[in-house]
Amino acid sequence: MDPRGLIMVHPVWQVASTLLGFYAAWFGIKRLRSLHLGHQVSFPRARHVLLGKLALMGLILGTAGGAIMVRWMWRGWLVTGAHAWLGMVVAVLALLGLTTGLVLERRPRPRRALPLLHGLANLTLLALCLVNFYFGDHILDALGD
Ligand code: HEM
Numbered sequence: 001m002d003p004r005g006l007i008m009v010h011p012v013w014q015v016a017s018t019l020l021g022f023y024a025a026w027f028g029i030k031r032l033r034s035l036h037l038g039h040q041v042s043f044p045r046a047r048h049v050l051l052g053k054l055a056l057m058g059l060i061l062g063t064a065g066g067a068i069m070v071r072w073m074w075r076g077w078l079v080t081g082a083h084a085w086l087g088m089v090v091a092v093l094a095l096l097g098l099t100t101g102l103v104l105e106r107r108p109r110p111r112r113a114l115p116l117l118h119g120l121a122n123l124t125l126l127a128l129c130l131v132n133f134y135f136g137d138h139i140l141d142a143l144g145d
């Protein structure tokens with residue numbers, strides 16, 4: 001494959017995973033409303049779990065893929081500054097979101113604190129992904145794409 005095509009795999013993958021994350025968040029916010037605000041809204045749990053897993057695993061793989069591409073192209077780890085460091089924060093939050101999500105899925109019981117931690121970690125990482133779109137676009141500019 002031509003190297004320019006290869007460089008675009010990571011941005012396209014990350015944007016797609018982030019969009020899946022927002023779709024999962026749409027259902028997650030329904031749960032937040034029913035659990036903490038007393039609103040009568042249904043929560044499609046299975047759909048939320050499936051979309052959430054696809055999004056978070058996609059983001060973790062895509063972030064690792066970006067780092068491996070940079071290592072391969074520029075022979076160094078985390079050389080792109082803000083984009084790389086924000087990526088590390090996203091990966092850590094995604095691991096936290098995934099592990100807390102798995103506990104909530106597999107050991108269901110009435111809880112308030114863990115779902116809140118889970119929801120805040122995941123909503124924060126989605127916001128950071130949007131910021132990283134901006135820094136990622138600068139890398140593409142620097143590469144002349
Ligand atoms: C981008 C991905 C995700 C986002 C944005 C997200 C967001 C949320 C939010 C906002 C809530 C409501 C929290 C609350 O009421 O305090 C929630 C609940 C929940 N999430 Fe996620 N989540 C994601 C991924 C996942 C994954 C991967 C799993 C499972 C492996 C999962 C399982 C659950 C479960 C089971 C609940 C309901 C908890 C309960 O009823 O006590 N989520 N999520």
Ligand code: HEM
Pocket residue numbers: 006007008009010011014015018059062063064065066067068069070071076077078079080081083084085086087088090091128129130132133134135136137139140
């Ligand atoms: C979900 C959001 C994203 C995260 C968490 C993320 C994370 C990362 C990380 C950790 C690296 C390795 C940096 C290094 O080692 O110095 C990287 C590389 C890179 N990122 Fe991102 N990124 C995201 C979205 C984007 C977007 C939307 C673009 C483009 C608009 C982009 C463009 C790039 C480029 C061009 C590279 C160089 C390697 C490659 O293309 O595979 N990234 N990214």
